[in-house]
Amino acid sequence: MKKITDVKDLKRGASINFEHEGKSYILVKTNNGRIVAYNSVCPHEGGEIVWDGALNKLLCECHLSIFNVDDGSVYKFSSVFDKMDNLTGLKLKIDDNQDIFLI
Ligand code: FES
Numbered sequence: 001m002k003k004i005t006d007v008k009d010l011k012r013g014a015s016i017n018f019e020h021e022g023k024s025y026i027l028v029k030t031n032n033g034r035i036v037a038y039n040s041v042c043p044h045e046g047g048e049i050v051w052d053g054a055l056n057k058l059l060c061e062c063h064l065s066i067f068n069v070d071d072g073s074v075y076k077f078s079s080v081f082d083k084m085d086n087l088t089g090l091k092l093k094i095d096d097n098q099d100i101f102l103i
Pocket of ligand 1: 042043045046047060062063064065078092096
């Protein structure tokens with residue numbers, strides 16, 4: 001398993017980006033305190049996925065599609081198209097030391 005970070009190093013409403021096996025991911029501690037991770041490459045045309053704590057959503061900076069942070073599903077399409085895949089989520093494990101691992 002790959003350790004990503006410690007829970008204590010990730011504040012509510014914050015995110016970190018990390019790489020694993022040549023791919024880019026984003027880890028988010030939501031405003032509700034839930035910890036989730038997704039592939040940070042947009043399934044449309046590869047734009048970067050970023051966290052917007054004010055909206056409590058994930059955004060693609062390329063064409064401004066919006067994704068639900070709880071499950072990576074599309075919340076709102078960009079105005080330039082109307083079909084795309086959801087974000088790919090990752091399975092995480094938090095151990096007794098509050099370390100967050102990618103499994
Ligand atoms: S690349 Fe993300 S919406 Fe187009």
